[in-house]
Amino acid sequence: MVKLAYFARKIAGLLVTVFLVLTFNFYLFRILPGNPFTLLFRGAGLSAEAMRGLNAQFGLDKPLWLQYLIYLRNTASGSLGISYQTRAPVLGLVIPSVINTLILLSVASAISMVAGILIGVFAAWRRGTKIDVSASAITLVLYSMPTFWLGLVLMFAGVIYFRLPVSGMSTITGAAGGIFAQLIDLMRHMILPLLTLVLGLTGQYVLVMKGALLDVFTEDYMITARAKGISNRKLLWDHGLRNAVLPMMTLVALNVGLSIGGAVQTETVFSWPGMGLLIYRAILARDYPVLQGAFLIVTIAVIFANFVADMLYPLLDPRVT
C-alpha cells in the first residue's frame, strides 16, 4: 500500500515536471528572434504574399496564448505536428534521429564510463604518483578541448592516414555483402565520432570517480578492513568502490538522459544524422514543431533516467529509502 502511494506520488511529480518543461520550451522557442518564414523571405522567389500564406497555414499569425492551447491539445492527443521544413510528421523525424544518436552515444557512454571508472580508480589508488598526475592531467586536457576542434583533428588524421570514411553513417551505395558487412561498414563510420566523444566524455567520470573513492578511503571502516588483513584487491573493489559508486550513479543517470539530446558538435562535424544535428538544423530554420518535439523527447528521457536511478539507489545502498 505504502509502495503504491509512493509510486503514484512520484509519477504525478514527473508529469508535472514534463508539463512545466513543455510550457517553458514553447515560449522559449518563440522568444527567439526571427520567424521561420521571414528568414526565407530574402531568398529569391518567396513573395510577401507567400510568406503571409505560410504564416497563416501554420497558425503563426494567431495570438501566442491561442497557439499554446492548440499545441497542448495536439500534444495531449499524441500529435507532435509537422515540420515546417519537410512537412513530415515530427515523430517520424525524431524517432530515427533518436535511434541514430543512441547507437553512437550508448557505445560512447559505455566506453567512457568503463574507462573513466578504471582510470579514476587507478588514479585514486596511486594518488600523488607520476602516473596519477599524468593520467588525470591528460584526461582533463582532453575533456576541456573544444569538441568541434578535436573532431576535425581526428577526422583529418583518420581520413588521411587510416582511410576512414569522412562522414555519415553508412556507405550510400551499400556495402557489398550481407548483415555482417553492413555492420562492419557502420563500425567504420562510427570510429571517428566515437573516439571524439570518448576522449571528451572520459574526463568527467575520472574526476568524479577519483574524488568519490578518495573520500571513501578516509572512512574508518577502511582502516578496520585493512587491520583485519583483507587483501588490497578486495579492499579496493569490495569495500572502496562499492561505496564510491553512488555519486557515479547520479552522473551516469544524468548523462544517459542527456545523451538522447545528441552531441551537437560531434554530429555536425561528422554529419551523423542524429538528434544533435536535427536540433541544430531546426534552430537555424526556427522549425518550432521539430524543436518542441525533440525537446519533449529529451525531457522525457532525462526524467525517466533519473526516475530509474532513483529506484535503483535503494538497491545499491540499503540506507537509502
Place this chain on the structure above:
Amino acid sequence: MTLLVLVLTPTTAQLTSVHAQGTTFTVGWGAAVMDTLNPTALTLYDGGAYNIIHAIYDTLVRSDTSGSPIPDLATSWTYKDPTTVDFQLVQNATWHDGQPFTSDDVVFTVNLFLTHKEFPLMRTYVQTIKSVQAIDKYTVEIQTTKPDATFMDYRLFGMVILPRHIWEAVPNYTSYTNDNPVGTGPFKFVKWGGQNTYVLYDANANYFYGKPHIDHLVLRYFTSYNALALAIQSGEIDYAGPLFTPALVPTLTSASGVQVITRPDPRYYYFCFNQYAQGSGNPLLRDKAVRIALSHAIDNEELAKVVWAGFAVPQNTVIPVVLGHWVNPNTPKYDFDLKKAAQMLDDAGYKPGSDGIRVSSKGVRMTLKIEVPSNYAEEYRAAQVIAGWWKQIGIDATPMITDVGTLADEAVAWKHDTFIWVWSAGATLDPDWFLSMFPSSESQPAPNPGLSDSGFNNATYDALYQQQITTTDPAKREATVWQMQDILHQEAVYVALYDPLAVQAIRSDRFTGLPGGTLPPLNQFATNNLLLSVMPISAPVETTTATTTTGAPSGMSTETLTVIVVVVIAIIVIAAVAMTRRKPQPKGQ
C-alpha cells in the same frame, strides 16, 4: 581480433566510387539544407532540396550555360502575341512509372499552382500566368496577365511539371511528403536517408534526350566544408560544392586528382543604408549627402582583395557582374577618397564635435552600427575594415555580428543603421530579382513587410521597374535596366561591394565533361547542364579488382595499423591487470 582487422581495412568499395553495376557519380553539397522531396513545399531556390527535385522532375524549358532558355519538356515555342505562348511538347517522354507524358500533365500542374497560393516557390513561378489550356495531346497554350520579360528565362526554369495521375489523388498538399517522387527527368529516385543525409538515384534509361553517361547519382549532404574538402581529397566523393571559402582552396589544389573550378556566382554582397523616414535607424542616413560621402569612404576593390583573397570580383552596381550585358558599364563610381568624403561631410554641415565625432546642426551624433549576419565571417572582416576607414573621417562606427534571424527582423522593420548582406538569384541570369527590392511597394511597414531593407522610395524608379518587367524586347529592356542602375547610384541607396566566386571541385582523374570545360554561371544541378554531360574517364570496373585511388596520400598500411592497435590494447590490458596485482600501500589516507 579479426573484427578489428576487418573494420580497419578499407574495402574496395570505399577506395573507388564504383558501384557493382556501372559508374556512380557522388556529389557532396555543403551546408545546403535538403529538407523535402515535395516541390510544392520548396521554399529555398538554391537549397539542396531544389537540386534533388530538379534531377527528378523537368520543366518546360531549362537554362543553357549562358542563361537563355533551351528545350526541356517543350521542344519549341511561339509567341502568338505578347501575352500568349504556344508550346510544342516532347512526344516520347514517359514518367518514371511508365505512364506517358502529355499536355494534361502541364495543364494540371499549372492549375494546381494557380489555385494554391500557399506553395511558396511554385506560386512565384506562376504569378503572371492567367490561364493554360491544352490545344492537343502535345501542345499547350499559356496566357499571361501582361507581357512578362522574366517568363521564359526565370519563371519557367523553376516550374517543375508534376504527373497528374499521381498528384490529383493527393488529399492534403501541405502534409504530403512525396516519399516516392515520380518525374520525367534524367534521374530516377531510388531512396533517400531522410532529411539532410543523402539521395540515391538511378539514371533514367528512357530519358527522352538520351540516357545520362553515368549510371547512378548520389547527392550527399555535408554540414561542414572542412569535411567536404577532406572527402574529395580522399576520393570518397567525386564532386564538391557549391561555395568553398578561400581558406580551403589550398587544401583542394594540393590534392592530386582534384581540379578546382571557379566562376562568379549570380549574387553580390552589398552595404545597405537605412534611409527609411519612419524607421528607427540613425536619421542622418536619410540625408543623401551623407550617404554619398560615406560611399566615397568604402573601397570595394580593396575589400575584395583583403576579405576574399581575390576570390571575389568588385562590383559597381546592383547587378552582379556575371549577368553580363545587363550591367550598366557607364554608371559612375564613387571613388575611394577619404579626404573628399570628409570635405563633403563638412560642407553638408556635419562638423566634428569635441571628441572628433561629427554632429549634425541639431545635435545628432554620427554614430553608426555596421551589422553583419552571423554566418558571414568574411563580411565581418570587411565591416571592421570599413569601420576603420570611417573612424578616420569622424564617424563612430561599430561593426557587430548579429544573429541572422534577428537581423532579418530588424531589416523588415528598418531598425538598423547599416549592414552588409547578400542578394542571390540562383538558377537564373535575369536581372529582375536584383531590381525588385527597390520599388516603393516593397517598403511597407510590418505586418505587410516587403523586400526593401533600404526604405528607398522613388516614383521614377517605380515606373521604370514596371516598364522593364513587361518589356520583352531585350534592347529596350536593357536601356531601362541601365537607367535604373543610374538612379540607384545617384540616390546612393546601396554600396555594391563584390560578386564572390563560387569555388567547386571535381575529381578530374575519374570524371570529365564539364560543360564547356568550365563551370557555367548557374546552379548546374538545377539546369541539368552538369548531370547530362559528365562522364567517367575509364570504363566501369568490377568490385573484384582492387583499384586503388591514384591520388591517395601516403599513409600507413593496414598491417602496421593492425599491429599498432593490438599493441595499444595489450598495453591497456596488462596495465589493468598489473594494477590489481601489486601490493603497495594505499596513499589515500
